[in-house]
Amino acid sequence: xxxxxxxxxxxxxxxxxxxxxxxxxxxxxxxxxxxxxxxxxxxxxxxxxxxxxxxxxxxxxxxxxxxxxxxxxxxxxxxxxxxxxxxx
Amino acid sequence: xxxxxxxxxxxxxxxxxxxxxxxxxxxxxxxxxxxxxxxxxxxxxxxxxxxxxxxxxxxxxxxxxxxxxxxxxxxxxxxxxxxxxxxxxxxxxxxxxxxxxxxxxxxxxxxxxxxxxxxxxxxxxxxxxxxxxxxxxxxxxxxxxxxxxxxxxxxxxxxxxxxxxxxxxxxxxxxxxxxxxxxxxxxxxxxxxxxxx
Numbered sequence: 001x002x003x004x005x006x007x008x009x010x011x012x013x014x015x016x017x018x019x020x021x022x023x024x025x026x027x028x029x030x031x032x033x034x035x036x037x038x039x040x041x042x043x044x045x046x047x048x049x050x051x052x053x054x055x056x057x058x059x060x061x062x063x064x065x066x067x068x069x070x071x072x073x074x075x076x077x078x079x080x081x082x083x084x085x086x087x088x
Numbered sequence: 089x090x091x092x093x094x095x096x097x098x099x100x101x102x103x104x105x106x107x108x109x110x111x112x113x114x115x116x117x118x119x120x121x122x123x124x125x126x127x128x129x130x131x132x133x134x135x136x137x138x139x140x141x142x143x144x145x146x147x148x149x150x151x152x153x154x155x156x157x158x159x160x161x162x163x164x165x166x167x168x169x170x171x172x173x174x175x176x177x178x179x180x181x182x183x184x185x186x187x188x189x190x191x192x193x194x195x196x197x198x199x200x201x202x203x204x205x206x207x208x209x210x211x212x213x214x215x216x217x218x219x220x221x222x223x224x225x226x227x228x229x230x231x232x233x234x235x236x237x238x239x240x241x242x243x244x245x246x247x248x249x250x251x252x253x254x255x256x257x258x259x260x261x262x263x264x265x266x267x268x269x270x271x272x273x274x275x276x277x278x279x280x281x282x283x284x285x
Contacts, residue, residue, distance in 0.1 A: 014193070014196065017196075018192065018193075018196060033196065033199065033200075034199070034200060034203045035200040035203060035204055037142050037144070037157070038118065038142065038157040038159065039118070039141075039142035039143055039144040039155045039156065039157035040144045040155070046196060046200065073144065079137040079143075080137065080141070080142030080143065080157075081133055081137060081142070081143045081144075081145070082142075082143070082144040082145065083144075083145040084144065084145060084146040084147070087146075
């Protein structure tokens with residue numbers, strides 16, 4: 001069910017991840033939140049998955065609301081391959 | 089377990105041999121490998137994913153840092169269909185969130201827990217939902233997608249009838265079956281392991 005997503009955003013804090021989930025859901029962007037894969041971060045974090053087509057909108061909404069994200073990955077959920085394309 | 093490899097300067101197939109050796113030496117853990125060219129990067133990704141490992145890639149000034157994670161549930165052998173639900177573990181969900189403290193955080197954690205259960209082998213035999221836990225098996229449950237997937241893979245999902253009745257949601261049950269205390273006690277008694285949340 002997560003295989004359709006090709007972008008993954010990680011956060012430095014679960015508070016920001018939870019806020020991002022609420023904002024993006026309210027904006028009716030198709031997203032899912034799930035535990036951050038261990039190959040990205042060994043600590044117990046939450047990340048957000050979305051489609052590349054929504055990337056600009058997602059980043060703009062989070063920036064407008066000062067939600068701090070740490071890394072943006074291009075991801076292949078089937079093979080569990082995540083390639084970092086931006087970090088802050 | 090965690091291993092670091094600097095494979096810069098190694099000619100092909102050196103980087104793949106290095107990651108193979110590191111992964112063979114651990115049951116679970118993380119290997120970070122530093123590479124200096126795209127071909128080595130692609131070859132290490134191919135090898136790692138073919139062996140069921142997750143990979144994240146970060147570019148560092150022209151080099152590539154790959155983090156390869158070998159999980160407990162990962163095996164070189166493909167999982168047989170009859171193996172998926174063979175565990176006799178029973179999970180009992182007594183709340184609609186996970187843990188005590190913050191309900192908001194608990195709602196995030198329960199979703200994460202069920203997602204991770206989906207990724208784990210072997211599958212549990214049964215998920216029992218009691219008290220407010222039954223709110224997870226009714227219409228509009230935030231974890232319905234996860235429960236559907238588990239049910240499709242043979243995991244039994246049972247909700248306490250008394251509890252559905254108490255919360256007046258019996259007609260909203262959206263997955264699994266209604267059960268009673270006799271069956272609940274029987275399932276727990278017969279299980280190899282019972283994990284109560």
